[in-house]
Amino acid sequence: MKSTRDIILDAAAAKGAVAAADTETKNRALLAMADALIEGADGILAANAADMDAARGSIGEVMLDRLALSRERIEGMAKGIREVAALPDPVGRVLAHVERPNGLVIERTAVPMGVIAIIYESRPNVTADAAALAVKAGSACVLRAGREAHRSASAIVEAMRRGLTAAGLPGTAVNLVEDTSRQSSTELMTASGLVDLLIPRGGAGLIRACVENATVPCIETGTGICHIYVDAAADLEMAVDIVENAKCSRPSVCNACEVCLVHKDAAEKFLPMLRERIGGRVELRLDGRAAGIIDGKRAGERDFDTEFLDYILAVGVVDSLDGAIAHIAEHSTGHSDCIVTADSAAAARFLRDVDSAAVYVNASTRFTDGGEFGLGCEMGISTQKLHARGPMGLAELCTYKYIIRGDGQVR
Amino acid sequence: MKSTRDIILDAAAAKGAVAAADTETKNRALLAMADALIEGADGILAANAADMDAARGSIGEVMLDRLALSRERIEGMAKGIREVAALPDPVGRVLAHVERPNGLVIERTAVPMGVIAIIYESRPNVTADAAALAVKAGSACVLRAGREAHRSASAIVEAMRRGLTAAGLPGTAVNLVEDTSRQSSTELMTASGLVDLLIPRGGAGLIRACVENATVPCIETGTGICHIYVDAAADLEMAVDIVENAKCSRPSVCNACEVCLVHKDAAEKFLPMLRERIGGRVELRLDGRAAGIIDGKRAGERDFDTEFLDYILAVGVVDSLDGAIAHIAEHSTGHSDCIVTADSAAAARFLRDVDSAAVYVNASTRFTDGGEFGLGCEMGISTQKLHARGPMGLAELCTYKYIIRGDGQVR
Numbered sequence: 001m002k003s004t005r006d007i008i009l010d011a012a013a014a015k016g017a018v019a020a021a022d023t024e025t026k027n028r029a030l031l032a033m034a035d036a037l038i039e040g041a042d043g044i045l046a047a048n049a050a051d052m053d054a055a056r057g058s059i060g061e062v063m064l065d066r067l068a069l070s071r072e073r074i075e076g077m078a079k080g081i082r083e084v085a086a087l088p089d090p091v092g093r094v095l096a097h098v099e100r101p102n103g104l105v106i107e108r109t110a111v112p113m114g115v116i117a118i119i120y121e122s123r124p125n126v127t128a129d130a131a132a133l134a135v136k137a138g139s140a141c142v143l144r145a146g147r148e149a150h151r152s153a154s155a156i157v158e159a160m161r162r163g164l165t166a167a168g169l170p171g172t173a174v175n176l177v178e179d180t181s182r183q184s185s186t187e188l189m190t191a192s193g194l195v196d197l198l199i200p201r202g203g204a205g206l207i208r209a210c211v212e213n214a215t216v217p218c219i220e221t222g223t224g225i226c227h228i229y230v231d232a233a234a235d236l237e238m239a240v241d242i243v244e245n246a247k248c249s250r251p252s253v254c255n256a257c258e259v260c261l262v263h264k265d266a267a268e269k270f271l272p273m274l275r276e277r278i279g280g281r282v283e284l285r286l287d288g289r290a291a292g293i294i295d296g297k298r299a300g301e302r303d304f305d306t307e308f309l310d311y312i313l314a315v316g317v318v319d320s321l322d323g324a325i326a327h328i329a330e331h332s333t334g335h336s337d338c339i340v341t342a343d344s345a346a347a348a349r350f351l352r353d354v355d356s357a358a359v360y361v362n363a364s365t366r367f368t369d370g371g372e373f374g375l376g377c378e379m380g381i382s383t384q385k386l387h388a389r390g391p392m393g394l395a396e397l398c399t400y401k402y403i404i405r406g407d408g409q410v411r
Numbered sequence: 412m413k414s415t416r417d418i419i420l421d422a423a424a425a426k427g428a429v430a431a432a433d434t435e436t437k438n439r440a441l442l443a444m445a446d447a448l449i450e451g452a453d454g455i456l457a458a459n460a461a462d463m464d465a466a467r468g469s470i471g472e473v474m475l476d477r478l479a480l481s482r483e484r485i486e487g488m489a490k491g492i493r494e495v496a497a498l499p500d501p502v503g504r505v506l507a508h509v510e511r512p513n514g515l516v517i518e519r520t521a522v523p524m525g526v527i528a529i530i531y532e533s534r535p536n537v538t539a540d541a542a543a544l545a546v547k548a549g550s551a552c553v554l555r556a557g558r559e560a561h562r563s564a565s566a567i568v569e570a571m572r573r574g575l576t577a578a579g580l581p582g583t584a585v586n587l588v589e590d591t592s593r594q595s596s597t598e599l600m601t602a603s604g605l606v607d608l609l610i611p612r613g614g615a616g617l618i619r620a621c622v623e624n625a626t627v628p629c630i631e632t633g634t635g636i637c638h639i640y641v642d643a644a645a646d647l648e649m650a651v652d653i654v655e656n657a658k659c660s661r662p663s664v665c666n667a668c669e670v671c672l673v674h675k676d677a678a679e680k681f682l683p684m685l686r687e688r689i690g691g692r693v694e695l696r697l698d699g700r701a702a703g704i705i706d707g708k709r710a711g712e713r714d715f716d717t718e719f720l721d722y723i724l725a726v727g728v729v730d731s732l733d734g735a736i737a738h739i740a741e742h743s744t745g746h747s748d749c750i751v752t753a754d755s756a757a758a759a760r761f762l763r764d765v766d767s768a769a770v771y772v773n774a775s776t777r778f779t780d781g782g783e784f785g786l787g788c789e790m791g792i793s794t795q796k797l798h799a800r801g802p803m804g805l806a807e808l809c810t811y812k813y814i815i816r817g818d819g820q821v822r
Binding site for chain 1: 427430431509511515517519522524525603607608622623626628630646649652653655656657660758762763764766767768769770771772773774775777778779783784785795796797798800801810811812813814815816817818819820821822
């Protein structure tokens with residue numbers, strides 16, 4: 001087994017070639033990576049079958065479904081890579097241009113990060129998505145898949161490397177960590193000077209481990225305790241539509257709604273409507289005041305601080321807009337929060353004072369997504385404030401440098 | 412003594428009021444802070460005299476000079492604050508605006524960080540600079556001055572707080588840590604969820620402590636081992652001018668040049684010119700090949716990895732542009748590096764392949780500065796790739812959020 005350190009060094013050695021590759025070379029490599037996935041589908045499916053066999057019994061049905069590949073899913077991965085190839089090159093964009101009175105020309109220019117590490121869990125398709133985005137952004141990458149997806153991820157990386165080398169880029173532009181123990185995650189987190197950006201994609205435990213242990217620059221992603229606040233001035237039909245969509249359209253994702261807060265003046269009318277619409281599918285966990293209006297399970301101590309990722313919704317009644325904002329400040333993970341209201345002053349207050357990556361008026365939190373925001377793709381949803389916030393597209397996977405051209409200026 | 416934790420909590424409690432303040436209120440507060448410094452000059456000078464008395468004997472002359480305040484320096488601080496007041500408000504700028512086919516209007520909007528912590532050393536004027544920038548960027552701040560500057564910083568903060576409250580902002584928008592032991596730095600580094608951004612401004616030891624211990628988002632600043640590479644195709648008179656300026660105009664700052672590399676074809680002619688120009692003032696530490704051309708001290712093992720901040724310059728001869736780029740990749744701190752050349756292809760290679768915050772062609776590295784780059788001010792020079800790189804102005808002290816306005820959209 002190759003050591004994690006050596007794999008990181010491989011990526012560091014390859015980063016210069018990826019950074020120096022022009023747009024055409026990178027796109028040719030991406031298209032070849034997509035083709036190689038299709039051509040290598042049998043091998044990838046065999047590896048995935050082995051992963052599935054090994055995992056059955058030890059992980060649940062939802063996780064098994066995330067792990068499973070099919071010919072269609074492999075085609076989906078290839079299609080995703082081709083879409084990344086079609087996006088504009090984020091590298092080399094001049095973000096700011098200034099000519100100084102002394103004649104210096106200063107350009108703030110987007111450049112690659114260098115080495116991007118991504119730690120993820122059981123979905124093998126993340127392997128292809130993450131590698132494609134890193135290559136397009138001009139960076140080498142080091143991927144660490146969850147143990148149960150390792151054979152699948154390995155087969156996918158082998159195929160993609162054939163595409164990379166066919167286009168003249170080093171295969172080691174894309175690397176998969178071989179050690180699937182916790183040790184390899186720790187090595188990625190502490191590879192100071194070698195890993196330029198670490199993106200943990202996973203549960204709260206992984207994110208916490210990164211915050212506590214990482215010495216490399218790190219972007220936290222994904223934990224979403226998203227709120228919808230139904231204001232006194234809300235259109236209640238619209239509010240029910242939005243809560244239903246945000247809760248039920250895909251409960252397992254981070255932009256799904258976990259908490260519904262209702263203004264006390266709207267609660268008597270809104271809560272029965274909500275129960276009528278989603279009560280059959282969704283377990284409502286009610287605070288004391290909501291339980292005084294509709295039937296349902298009483299919320300436990302942790303229910304307003306839990307990312308259910310399931311057909312469960314915590315429901316509470318608040319006295320005012322301020323009460324809703326204060327509740328969100330205390331309980332939100334800073335992902336996506338929404339107000340439903342026809343009152344533009346209330347909307348403006350909520351938008352200003354709720355300190356989350358995405359703040360909504362009158363729309364479902366489910367839109368927090370790189371594709372839906374028009375970025376064309378995403379590496380994840382950042383819930384931190386430094387560098388990238390919300391969906392991270394290609395631009396957010398780059399850094400910049402200042403390029404200064406003179407003709408002998410001194411200070 | 413108030414605990415560091417309580418001081419951080421004060422800042423967290425004040426951040427909402429600073430974030431919600433409009434441009435006029437913030438500017439009024441800044442002008443009142445400047446006035447209060449002038450009005451409180453006697454008290455500040457008395458506190459500074461006490462700091463100077465206590466420090467004499469235990470710190471050197473250079474540090475004593477950094478610590479010293481005078482009526483002129485206080486006026487300089489006030490002038491700096493007024494200049495920040497005159498800059499455009501960075502908060503609320505719409506960085507991107509998109510209308511989606513479904514009618515959603517999505518705006519990526521600059522918003523305040525929240526609580527910014529700054530750890531610095533002996534220069535009391537940083538207290539005023541940092542506080543002014545934080546307030547203008549809509550954030551509360553927690554300052555931790557070096558022990559030897561604590562009385563001065565405390566008097567400056569007291570004066571600025573009078574200005575803040577006169578303008579209707581909470582005095583706790585600007586806070587100074589009272590505990591001057593190492594413990595308070597550690598508390599700032601680990602105040603997860605309370606400190607949104609930590610900026611260490613100081614020596615390599617402080618930066619390393621942050622990298623190793625910080626659990627809050629952190630921007631490394633300031634260590635500058637800056638290189639000037641004199642290419643085979645350089646105008647040698649220009650090269651001497653640039654090296655002289657970058658080394659001698661202010662050797663104690665991070666954008667001063669510490670290493671000069673010369674192409675072997677230019678060395679025979681250039682090195683005698685360099686020695687002639689600066690050899691009387693600057694100790695040249697020569698690698699073996701340079702020592703074969705001019706007289707001077709032989710470089711020791713660490714001389715190409717040392718931020719001298721003094722009249723010392725490491726000088727080496729390289730075989731090629733590639734050799735220079737490789738040397739810089741190994742030894743640079745990623746701050747500012749320069750090529751002097753008339754060969755545009757060599758310049759383009761250098762600009763692309765040198766991975767530093769600022770890369771120059773034919774100009775002194777001393778220009779890496781917020782004012783010189785046209786940012787109007789700066790909080791420091793970032794040498795990391797995440798969020799901010801190079802001089803950090805008001806824009807880099809903000810984060811952004813996505814504001815999404817709909818009329819009932821669901822996904």
